[in-house]
Amino acid sequence: MDRLVVLVPVFNESQVLETFHRRLAAVFDGLPLSCRVLYVDDGSADDSWALIGRLRGQDPRVDGLRLSRNFGKELALTAGLDAVEADALVVIDADLQDPPELIPEFVERWRQGFDVVYGRRLERAGESWLKRATASAFYRVMRRLSQTAIPADTGDFRLLSRRALDGLRGLRERQRFMKGLFAWVGFRQCALDYRRDARLAGRSKFNYWRLWNLALEGITSFSTAPLRVATYLGLATALVAFSAGVWVVLKTLLWGDPVAGYPSLMVVILLLGGVQLVALGILGEYLGRLYMEAKARPLYLVSETLAPPATDAPGARSGLSSKA
Incomplete structure (x- = not known):
């Protein structure tokens, strides 16, 4: 039976x-x-x-x-x-x-x-x-x-x-x-x-x-998409920063430029810092799981x-x- x-x-x-x-x-x-x-x-x-x-x-x-x-x-x-x-x-x-x-x-x-x-x-x-x-x-x-x-x-x-x-x-x-x-x-x-x-x-x-932690477990166990998102976000931010840098140089050569304001400088720094921390956090989630697997308990x-x-x-x- x-x-x-x-x-x-x-x-x-x-x-x-x-x-x-x-x-x-x-x-x-x-x-x-x-x-x-x-x-x-x-x-x-x-x-x-x-x-x-x-x-x-x-x-x-x-x-x-x-x-x-x-x-x-x-x-x-x-x-x-x-x-x-x-x-x-x-x-x-x-x-x-x-x-x-x-x-x-x-x-x-x-x-x-x-x-x-x-x-x-x-x-x-x-x-x-x-x-x-x-x-x-x-x-x-x-x-x-x-x-x-x-x-x-x-x-x-x-x-x-x-x-x-x-x-x-x-x-x-x-x-x-x-x-x-x-x-x-x-x-x-x-x-x-x-x-x-x-x-x-x-x-x-x-x-x-x-439930939030279970969702993170599911996403990191069955997808590497967050890592790709971090990569694309980093590339997009770098592209925007490079374009902004070129614009600043051209504007200075053509019309001159007074000293940039403190608020705009802080916005750029916080934006780049936030993107970097998000990317590091995503990497940390995956590295933490590798660490747990490596201990082989x-x-x-x-x-x-x-x-x-x-x-x-x-x-x-x-x-x-x-x-x-």
């Missing part, structure tokens, strides 16, 4: 975990697959890990992986991807914005031969107009800047086939933008449209500052695991591999 594993990153989600698992278990009961769920606790400060342990006591299909600290959602997803062995993997958040009842439709698309089935949001309930507008703008900017076609209006809610999962495991970069990596592996991909619900409880872990560290023993019957095999 084909094995399906649902990967759920968890960070301070104790308010919704029980409700989420109850709905997910009902989905499992209706699927003709060997189903398991892997909860990856990304260093939660609440009792999420204890709750995962209780869920495991109630449902033998539950596996757990606890990271040694909060590494961030992208690396929590990576830890889960490394840990599972499955014929198909579904990634979903625990906040119930993405309904687990859609998983059978993902599975059906997978049965039709697609390797990546991603959820595309038609509506985003419970989010401000500013967040919706900035998210929409980000995806459209990324499509123009990157050679990797990253689908618009998509999150991490998706299904991956076995070969797509194996392809992702080979990508070991430390500065990770998972939405881009999901698209980069290629294979046959299709969208499943749905309407995203509001959070059941709690608050989003991604404020505008974290582990992507994450695992503190504890909850998985069935190896002697379990084949029908109840764990979705966790020996890497966990």
Whole structure:
């Protein structure tokens, strides 16, 4: 029987975990697959890990992986991807914005031969107009800047086939933008449209500052366009400065020229200084990422695991591999 594993990153989600698992278990009961769920606790400060342990006591299909600290959602997803062995993997958040009842439709698309089935949001309930507008703008900017076609209006809610999962495991970069990596592996991909619900409880872990940094991560991970922009900006500024210098010389030779005013001189100095600082900042972003890659630290560290023993019957095999 084909094995399906649902990967759920968890960070301070104790308010919704029980409700989420109850709905997910009902989905499992209706699927003709060997189903398991892997909860990856990304260093939660609440009792999420204890709750995962209780869920495991109630449902033998539950596996757990606890990271040694909060590494961030992208690396929590990576830890889960490394840990599972499955014929198909579904990634979903625990906040119930993405309904687990859609998983059978993902599975059906997978049965039709697609390797990546991603959820595309038609509506985003419970989010401000500013967040919706900035998210929409980000995806459209990324499509123009990157050679990797990253689908618009998509999150991490998706299904991956076995070969797509194996392809992702080979990508070991430390500065990770998972939405881009999901698209980069290629294979046959299709969208499943749905309407995203509001959070059941709690608050989003991604404020505008974290979303801004995630956007920088995505742009610098999948595009060198900012470096080209800095180059073109520098060339344009140099051309304007050269033209202005020629004009000053000609004007002095033809009509003479009194001492230039202080304000105009300061404007030129500040303009050139600002352009140089912008260019240095862009270079610094890329150099900083090279620095992080060069240190070659582990992507994450695992503190504890909850998985069935190896002697379990084949029908109840764990979705966790020996890497966990």
